[in-house]
Amino acid sequence: xxxxxxxTDGACSGNPGPGGWGAILMYKxxxxxxxxxxxxxxxxxxxxxxxxxxxxxxxxxxxxxxYSDSAxxxxxxxxxxxxxxxxxxxxTSGKEPVKNQEIWQELYSLTKIHKVKFIxxxxxxxxxxxxxxxxMARNAIKNLKERN
Numbered sequence: 001x002x003x004x005x006x007x008t009d010g011a012c013s014g015n016p017g018p019g020g021w022g023a024i025l026m027y028k029x030x031x032x033x034x035x036x037x038x039x040x041x042x043x044x045x046x047x048x049x050x051x052x053x054x055x056x057x058x059x060x061x062x063x064x065x066x067y068s069d070s071a072x073x074x075x076x077x078x079x080x081x082x083x084x085x086x087x088x089x090x091x092t093s094g095k096e097p098v099k100n101q102e103i104w105q106e107l108y109s110l111t112k113i114h115k116v117k118f119i120x121x122x123x124x125x126x127x128x129x130x131x132x133x134x135x136m137a138r139n140a141i142k143n144l145k146e147r148n
Contacts, residue, residue, distance in 0.1 A: 010046025
């Protein structure tokens with residue numbers, strides 16, 4: 001199984017507000033950067049979108065390491081929250097509907113295609129790829145603001 005590394009980050013100017021996301025995919029010696037944004041969104045939605053958009057680019061089943069500074073994204077898988085949400089019909093442990101359910105469902109279905117491992121990185125520190133994703137996310141916000 002081919003191995004792919006994906007770094008992701010999301011950002012928001014105001015929460016909710018204009019948001020952006022960035023992802024870097026690394027496969028063998030190839031690197032691809034992607035980014036985008038939305039006029040009215042949240043930080044968590046942008047963090048999820050970055051992971052989804054990265055996974056959507058993969059053309060066949062891969063072994064994927066996803067590096068994210070979002071505890072929201074990483075813990076949902078590594079601490080099993082998402083499996084409990086599915087088991088409980090998309091309700092939290094407090095019996096509330098899971099926020100961003102459609103986005104979580106899309107991400108979950110993508111993780112079933114690949115062998116995915118989520119790895120938490122420290123945000124805004126010395127990880128050059130995480131910092132580059134943050135920069136792309138912020139540039140996406142800037143571009144949205146300039147168009148309006």
